[in-house]
Amino acid sequence: MRSKTFGLRIPAVGAALALALAACDGPNQFATGGVGSDGAGPRVEIEFPRGDSLSAKPVGDSVLVKVRVRSSIGVDAVRFEGFALRGDPALGTQEAIARFEAKDVVLGSARDTVLTRYLMPTEVIDPEQALIAVIATDADGAVRADTVSLILGGPDVQLLNLVDGQPIQSGLGLNLSAVAQDPQGLLEVIFQLEGALDTTLVRSFGTAVDSIRVDTTVAIPSGLSGGLEVSVRARNTADIVGGDGPVSASVVTGGAGDAVPPTVGIEVSALPKLELSDSISVQVLGNDDAQGSGIIQAGYTVLAISESRGDTLVRTGSRTFAPPRTGTVATEFNVPVFNVDSLSLPDTLIYEVTGYLIDQAGNCSAAVSDEEGQIQCENLGTAITAAGRGGERFSRTHVAGRTVALPSGGLIMDAAVDTARRNLFLSNLTRNRVELFRLDSETFGPAIGVGSEPWGLSFTRDGDSLWVANSGGTNLSVIDLDQEREVESNRFLTPDVVLFDIELKEGETATTYAIWPLPSGANPSFSDRPQFAAVDSFGNVIYSTKTTLVGDVGTARKAFFEDGSERSEVKLFVEHGTTTASENFWAVAHIDSIGSSVIETTVGGVQVFSAALTLYDHVPGFPDQVITGYAQTGNGELPTDAWVDLVQQGSDAYMVEGARWNVPSLGFQDTTYVAGSGDGGWVAIGEGARSPVARVLMYRARPGGSTGLSGYVQVADLLTNPSEQVKGLGVNYDGTLTVVRGLEAAYFISPDLRLQGLTEIPLAVTGAGAALHPLHANFRTLENQSGQYRPDTHLSFVGTGERTIDIIDTFKFLRVGRVAIRDVIVGPLKAILPFPEDNAGFRCATTDVTDQAGNLIGQAVQLYEGGDFNSPIPPNGITEDRCVVAKLFGTTSSGGVVVVDVRKADVLREHPERN
Known part of the structure; x- marks a missing residue:
């Protein structure tokens, strides 16, 4: 009776194999165990990696093993192993160390088969020479194996x-x-x-x-x-x-005369959605016959068919070889997309692709699939196709935008556009640098080295420098935009921020103070590492800090320099947090340290002990100018008296009586977005978390150490949904409207955090990003009763999970248009005005735009007649549909940044008067 129990055989065989290999000379195939009825046992031949001493893999990579196993009585089971031999067999110290996880395959008497398996590496990281072994057991229990060497740590x-x-x-x-x-x-x-x-x-x-x-x-x-x-x-x-x-x-050597055409196939690949700057990859590959005259030309013919317009365009290309080529010829062509209606995006086309090879004798073969063959060519004069056959056919949707991919890899976290110098800056988290993309030439300039794990980007108020939030540290870099480098001496080093709980303890013999500094080192704690940032009108930096894997929550902070100060200051926003009511407790923020002591006095011959408390701070910006506040219980004083004393000397200390800090309520549980208004008067901070609930904080610009936090709203209050998150944030030019992109909808709130409207977002859970028209201003609010509805600029752009950017009217709260893009927006979305050349030669009427104070802030492309929402300008009116209204920049799921020209046709694509 033949055993079928493969699992009981292989471990012993593997150990024996390791020892046999050590003593093995000559051919790399041998037998162990019994001999089968055919007298030889199974045959095992590893086809890949090839059986030579040069095959290598970087340490930690998996390895693909391809093997052929044969037996006249059937192969029962196969085991794949990868190991290194260490020690000296002569001394009896040799052992096999697994470098790859073994795999067993039960076949059930296969007579001739090819197996392909990936072996996963173990955690051993040392470079060394390893062996890949494949061991086969036949139906009679005979075992044979084949091995190949593999260098670990090589190319x-x-x-x-x-x-x-x-x-x-x-x-x-x-x-x-x-x-x-x-x-x-x-x-x-x-x-x-x-x-x-x-x-x-x-x-x-x-x-x-x-x-x-x-x-x-x-x-x-x-x-x-x-x-x-x-x-x-x-x-x-x-x-x-x-x-x-x-x-x-x-x-x-070649024969006399060549009448045999080459053998040819094609491999065609294209992204699921194509931008106008994308290409279709066509690889033509094949061989001339052994006695042939050699390949002299490879080429392609592509038809782009528009069923909606009823037209077809043809594009061809070829490459010649001198001298003619023998062996396998593989030629790749990148065919730019064509026959696309750029004003009707998304536009779907059907492509038909034919490839061909021509040998030196003029014999031609065409291909319409990846199966190599010899289809007769048909020469149409301007194009070569396959006789009687259509090309490989596939459909693609063409979308707006141009995705900028990083030249040497990495992960983009934020983007900022320097309109004056026409530069796009991209924070590359994994490469510790900011990538510089020149918008005019559409090429990358030299990367700018900054701090660790750069994340958020924001320009200074004078427009000469760029702040970079280094999330791998506790600092911010400053890039000089003219010199295109970090100014090392200007790196902003943020000081430590500590909160305190003070507890008054009354004992039988003495009264004492217990001081509890926060964070305490135990969870929950908060992180000091900058994430996203915005600059207010006074030049202060409002930034969020990231969450960490060790349980630290994020926070919101204000970094600033006092006039004439010696160093930077940072203030932690605490007003939005809740405190826990606790008798004999005081919650304190914005001070340096606290000291306590016990004072011994004698009253009427009786020894009395009282508690003394000293609050230490410094004049903001001047750490050597120490100021103190003092309170002693023996004098009837409490910590509030010390706080009053401190504030009167210029401190910005903050205190809540009868309470202790609730750290989770102060912090944020997820990515926290920050966006500033165009004039710098307002900054919105949007918490990405769902636990306990996401919040939006509004900061009003204030000089120096004044927090300026005007209030906050729970996102659950915007729509009764406690699981909502913030996935994008945008503030208009003068802070009169903010868009909050959630998991279900876009919410629009005024500075007093009142919900003005909402618009549902399709597949919102998988996308992110929100922005307002760069000249969106003067929205009517309770504080701005004279505000006016302006449909030309009162627009919002919101990323969706459907690979689109929805365009929403922020007064009607309707989706009036949308732009189809290639990938999903996964990070911030930024909007700027078009450059003059974007609309050169077009008929684009403009309208003056003012802010709530009546100041002219720019000219916007006019979309409506007389500012009437019900009267959109016709396609070829005073503003043509091809006019660019705004340019958008957003980080995408492909790891790049998409640059989108939003045209009038896009803005009005779904307008009620156009449908």
Whole structure:
């Protein structure tokens, strides 16, 4: 009876295999255990990684193993292992150390099969040489295995376009292509040819690269024949070499005459949604026959079909080769999207793609799929297609915007636009720098190094510098916008912020004070690490601090310099928090420290003990100018008396009597957005948390240490929904309206935190971002009764989970338009006015816009006749539909920033009078 219990066999076999390998010389295949009825046991051949000593993987990477197993009586089970041998077998100290997690596969008597499995690395991180082993057990219990060496800690290299046994024709050019990657950085890639032709091709890099694809060509002289071995290797910065190969090929001489067309296939790829600056990738790949004349041209034909407009446009492209190419030819083309109606986005097109190869004798084959074949070409004069066949067909939706991807990777957290210098700044959290994208040339400038984990960005009031909140520390960088670098001496170092609870304890013999500083080091505590920031009209920085994994909550703070001061000051906003009523307690903020003592006195011959309390602070901005407030219970004084004494000397101390601090109510549980009004008069702080409830705080600009916190509202009050979060925030030019983007709707509130309206957002839970028109101002509120409704500028832009930006009228609270984009907005959304050249040559009427004080703040593109919501200007009226109304910048789910030109057609796309 044949055993089917694979799990009981393999552990013992694996251990025996490790020891056998140590003593094994010669071929890398051997047998252990019993011998099957066929006299040989199963056959095991690892096809990948290749069986050579150059195969390598960076430490921590998984490895793909491909193996063929065969047996005339059937393979019962297969085990994949990866381990290193350490110690000396002669001394009996050798042991097998697992470097990859083993995998078992039960087949049930398979006679011939190919298995592919990924082996996951263990937590061992040392570089060393490992072995990949595949062990097979047949139906009779016979066991055989195959192994390959694998260098751990070296470059991962793959030779792409050659297979064993491939014929290569002499007199032509041989394509060589390889990819290599190593997080330690690659310094060079080397192709080695040995046999009929001995040559070495070296590609060196000026600076180390993480990953690269190298394509090159080597000429095979005429008349050569014989075997040829091709390998590729790469060297990393640790001087460790990894490689692939050798692949055995044969060089053959060409025959007389060539009537056989090449074999060809195509691989087409495109993003699910395409921006107008995106491309369709078309790879044409194939081979000429072994005796052929060689590939001389590769090309494509693409049809873009608009079913809605009933038209079709054609685009073609090709690449010629001199000398003609032998072996596998793989040529990639990037075809820009075309035949798109930019004023009717989203616009859906159907594409048909045909690829072709032509050899030197003029034989042509076309391809309409990734299955390689020899379809006859049809030459239409201006394009080559497949005779009697349509191309590979697929549909794509084209959307607005241009996504700016980082040149060397990273994660963007915020964006800021310097309109005067036409620069876009992007905070790159993982690279500790701010990326600089030049809007005119659409190229990246040199990155600007800043502090640790940069997050929020905000311009100074004079527009000459950029604040950068470094969330990996407790400081903010200052970038000089003209010099395009951080001014190191201006880095804002935030001081420590401490709160205090004071407790009066009355004992039988003495009265004492207990001082409880917060944070205490135990949860809950609060973080000092800056997150998002905004600058008010006095130049003060209002910023949030991030939550941390150790239980710290975020906070809201004000950083400032007093006139003539010696150092920076920071004030923690506490007015929005709740305190816990507690007898004989005082909650204190905005002071440096507290001292307490017991005073011994004798009254009428009786020894009396009383408690003394000293509050220590300094004149804001001048740490050496210490001021104190004193209270002694023996004199009938309490902490409130010390506080009054301190304030009278210029302190900004804050005290709540009969209470102690409730730290969770002071802090924020999630990402906290900060947005300032255009004139800097107001700043909104939006808490992203749902526990216990999200809040929006409104700060009114005040000089120096005055907190200016005018109030707060729970988001649950905006809509009866305690689970609402803040996922975006925007304040208009003069602070008369704020938009709060939640998980279900966009809420619009006035400075007194009264809800003015709301608009539901589709799939809001997966997106973020909100902004108001850059000239949105003079909204009518209780404090601004003379405010006026202006439909030309009273607009909000809100990111949705449907990969759109909804455009909402902030008086009717209707979605009047929308812009389809490629990805989902996941962070802040910023809006600026269009640049003059955006509307050059267009007919774009404008209207003057003033703030609540009657000051002219700019000119906006006119959308309505006479400011009447019911009279939108026709498509080709005094304002054309192609006129750009605003430019938006938002961080997206792709890790980049999307730049969107919002046109009049977008703003009015869903207007009631246009539908």
